[in-house]
Amino acid sequence: MKNFDVIIIGGSYAGLSAGMSLGRSLRNTLIIDSGKPCNRQTPHSHNFITHDGKTPKEISDLARKQVEAYETVKFHEGSVVKLRNTNEGFEAETSDGEKFYAKKLVLASGVKDIMPAIPGFAECWGISVLHCPYCHGYEVKNEVTGILSDGDMGYDFSKLVYNLTKDLFLLSNGPSVLSKDQKDKLAQNNISLVEDEVEKIEHENGNIKKIVFKSGKEISLKALYAKIPFGQNINVSDIGCELTEQGFIKVDFMQKTNIPGVFACGDNTTMMRSVASATAQGNFTGAVVNKELSEEKF
Structure with a gap:
């Protein structure tokens, strides 16, 4: 079978949650997934009630096993390489040359993080180099912590992390663009601004030992927060989907994109990247898609 009511691209938390919602609504649904979630290095997931402390996998x-129990939901392992608009809806072509068709499309494809060219950074990503204090901050509370950022983003992030530890460094990775007032405020709160360029992160199995700077300076840290660039995992412009200025898929309050019949949910739509948030968005999106299908057929 290659024709479905709904194709969901991405079989992680948002995609599986949308799939369960649609499966329970008796919608013939296909979930296409590459099996490479962005949090695959993360040892533990937190801040998701009933699952706190479990590994992402x-x-x-468990989610996939539960979704597989619904006979109307099918899975295909692979990456989507091309999306096309058709007279009846949409076509998704995968890396193995398969083509699938559906009336509705749910983009739950997540994002890909773009790692800086700092040796050791990628190996520590999700383990001791962290993106979210809500997901991982409690586990490194009151520890010596760094933030790799600068400007308004680094300054605002410092306020958030300062609540979790008072032993804090802000690493601007070069001359900082912070204003004098911002620098003074950091100093008042004993947050050390380090303007040296980072040379490498020394670590053991992804756990930071120290940050080494090009100046020869070294700082021992337990954790390092970092805001890094990202890109979409699939080319949503193929079917005309718009992105926000920040690079997220633009959706309305019903998770609808600017293209009728195309919805998006999860990390590809919001800066609130968490398992709990993605799961909630997916559940809601599945319900909205089912409602739209019901109204069209009634």
């Missing part, structure tokens, strides 16, 4: 494996 534990949560997704």
